[in-house]
Amino acid sequence: MPSKGLPLLLPQKRRLPLWLLVATSLFAVAWGGNQFTPLLVMYQDLDDLSTGAVDVLLGAYVLGIVPALLVGGPLSDRWGRRPLMIPGPVFALIASVLLAVGAASPTVLFIGRVFSGLGLGLGMVVGGSWIKELSMAPYDPSADDAAGARRASMSLTAGFALGAAVAAGLAQFGPWQAATPYVVHMIVALVGLAAALMAPETHSRQAEPARLVDDLRIPTAKHRRFLWVVVPMAPWVFGCAGSAYAVLPGVVSARTQGLDIGFSGLLCLVGLGCGFILQQLGKRFDDVRSARAVVVALACTVPAMVCAAWASYTLNPWLAVLAAAMLGSSYGLLLVSGLQEVQRIASPKDLAGLTAVYYSLTYLGFFIPAALAVLNSWMTYQVMFVGGGAVALLCLALVASFYRKHLPNAGPANGAEAARA
Secondary structure (H helix, E strand, C coil): CCCHHHHHHHHCCEEEEEEEEHHHHHHHHHHHHHCCHHHHHHHEEEEEECCCHHHHHHHHHHHHHHHHHHHHHHHHHHHHHHHHCCCHHHHHHHHHHHHHHHCCCCCHHHHHHHHHHHHHHHHHHHHHHHHHHHCCEEEEEEECHHHHHEEEEEEEHHHHHHHHHHHHHHHHCCCCCCCHHHHHHHHHHHHHHHHHHCCCCCCCCCCCCCCCHHHCCCHHHHHHHHHHHHHCCCCHHHHHHHHHHHHHHHHHHCCCCHHHHHHHHHHHHHHHHHHHHHHHHHHHCCCCCCCCCCCCHHHHHHHHHHHHHHHHHHHHHHHHHHHHHHHHHHHHHHHHHHHHHHHHHHHHHHHHHHHHHHHHHHHHHHHHHHHHHCCCCCCHEEEEHHHHHHHHHHHHHHHHHHHHHHHCCCCCCCHHHHHHC
């Protein structure tokens, strides 16, 4: 039930959709989360770090994301959206300060990445739930059922894409390459904080909350639809994205010397830009009576992995751009289709909690770049990408076998029903 206050005082005709305020805050933390990615080559040059070391720094923010997701979601269901969302851009701001001053210290960079993860984790789970609630009556009665998932995923992807592109451009061609990208993001984070402060609360604080340990339990995570449709596809979300902009730039780096940072930023922009466009088309594939959208997304993942293998074999930068476009398209379809499934399965009481579980599973895919860097001692990248395509095909077959099974009831299932479904 929405809280009293700002929403009731707003005029009937609003020029700015309320969901856009939260989307701005989510955009800001996503910008901070991904601005580091195209700068990996820069840190290898500045600090003489190995590929494995920079991949560890890339994945370090998962250490902040996962706790923020798993705790922030249930706590926002308990205390409301705003109290848990406001720290997101604050953590993102702290992260940029640390990254700006810590270019020569891997330890400071590591801590900065963890803060980036904390901000992004809160933004993803709390902001995504908040956008969903602001995309429904009484805030936006004209929105379709999938609008919340689509708006949240597009805000996230836009932040990822522009954050990476701007950071790469400034580091490649601007002054103070190790600091300027983060200074720009500090301004973006402050705007995101202001937007979160202005957005109306949609989830009332629980008057008589249960034990915290009970709130951390998410019954709908046991829903068979979640286990057999969402879980197999979730790691591919950032598995595809990470392959596009964290693996391919290094694979073809011998052909892009002198423009390494800019090319990395280009792959980020192309991949995530394609993902952003495909997310707008996601509602055309969505079907409440089947897993069609997830199946389509996984079906796109298989040839994308094959194209990445082809680019790895030829070391052709233009093939790498094509592979990034295909992988980014898969990422976009996977992210939004998974969110749509989650929002149908979850009840209002644990929407943020189940979203947190989903995002935690998606971020397992962010360990793929580091894993591939380790495995590269035994096998080539083209072999690993072909293997990835084969695994994606198996996941596709699994999801397809549950195409119309264990569908949520009309309307979100409640926790008890979901556990038994």
